[in-house]
Amino acid sequence: MVSSDTVTKPLRAIGEFFAMALDTFVLMFKPPFAWREFLLQSWFVARVSIFPTLLLTIPFTVLVVFTLNILLVEFGAADFSGTGAATASVTQIGPVVTVLVVAGTGATAMCADLGARTIREELDVLRVMGVNPIHRLVVPRVLAATVVAASLVSLVTIVGMAGSFVFAVFVQHVTPGAFVAGLTLLTGLPDVVLGLVKGALFGMAAGLIACYKGISVGGGPQGVGNAVNETVVYSFMALFVINIVATAVFYTSLQ
């Protein structure tokens, strides 16, 4: 027998999440804006994300370029390996690696930090002092995640293209000139904009999920651990969905 509580609990959580997201968007435009917190959080997210980003991007692009080049060499079209690399790293690898990093490192750290504050009842203290924790803590965090994710996309794209250039030219013996000439064949400004928009959306979603999970923690150390775990799972799921929707909308609008 499933009690009505187990059924309504997830629904309630979804409702609370959207209520918090709405609060965040409304309070985003309400002065005073917490600049200091925003800058600190941006620096924090960037600092924990940059190193894993580089470590994830290089093998990921090499893997994809390697697999694509096998195909292109078989077709006798190895000169187009630059085209494949650009398409892959601008439209898919850039945003997806950013997802993994922002959700896996930035969001988890954010959730752990907020969760620990919730456990220590610091948020209740803020409320007692008449400070809205969403305005003071959540808004700058969500904006910081958005800004950093959008900038990480560009970093991932550039590193990915450089990595694939080195791998294709020096390991798989593609002509460097042909590689560079092929870069812009299928990939143009719209694709770059798509990548950046995806990155910003991912960052915002991951930030919102992390903050929601962080401020609704309960149950001691295990609770914080579980909240971080759920942050990872939910943000991965949300991000994969955003990825497909954004890609589909983009290609439909092109036609």
Add this chain to the structure above:
Amino acid sequence: MSQNIPVRQGVKRLRHMASGVAGGWNQVGTQVAFYAKTIAETRTAFSRYKKEMLRLVAQMSLGTGALAVIGGTVVIVGFLTLSTGAVIAVQGYNQLSGIGVEAMTGFISAYVNVRIISPAVAGIGLAATIGAGTTAQLGAMRIAEEIDALEVMAVRSVAYLASTRVVAGVVVVIPLYCVAVLCAFLAARFGTTGIYGQSTGVYDHYFNTFLNATDLIWSFFTVLIVAVAVMLVHTFYGFTASGGPAGVGEAVGHAVRTSLIVLVFVVLAISLSVYGQSGNFNLSG
């Protein structure tokens, strides 16, 4: 005198940096020692803690807490691969129709899904759900000094907590991988034929022609190695968590970050060594 202070500060900073480097290096050593011990104690786990292992397999496959409500790990991984398979349909179909060969979408699905997406996404799913859960659980035990209590009671803590979890993770990843591959194939097929309106015959023809059984077996093997690596990383970070509730959260974050990096390197290393320069791929028979 005034010249001396910057020099002294420089020396101090240098010493700080050196201790940072040495600390990082020691951390690598500690991790390797822990991994070796965990793997070596697997035998003990099999002979003494079989019951605990079975319990963990059941717990991991169904998930705990809020994750169990939405269907557990299998559903989450299925969901992730469904969406990546659908991305293949969307991007592959549109990009290929740009050069007039959208008939080859089935081939892209059979090729990219097997070689990259299924192992990577099954691994990511494992790290995000089971792995992060393991770190949270072990971290909470460490903070509450339950692990120390186990040791005091003469229970082999590494075998009882870490080795059993690594084995259980590897067992659970087998159905996870099957679900991942099937979902990726189905989503790519449905997206291409159902939404973009390609005829199913064309799709199935190219899909079946290029689906390579050897590749599938290698991809399965990759996932098993990935599972061992991911579970080892996650048990280590849980086992060595410190610093109260925030410490557990941080440990989970560190573990996810490290295991994602390890995962990509493992997949890359295996596919480079298996497929090599020739690519084990024959278009013209």
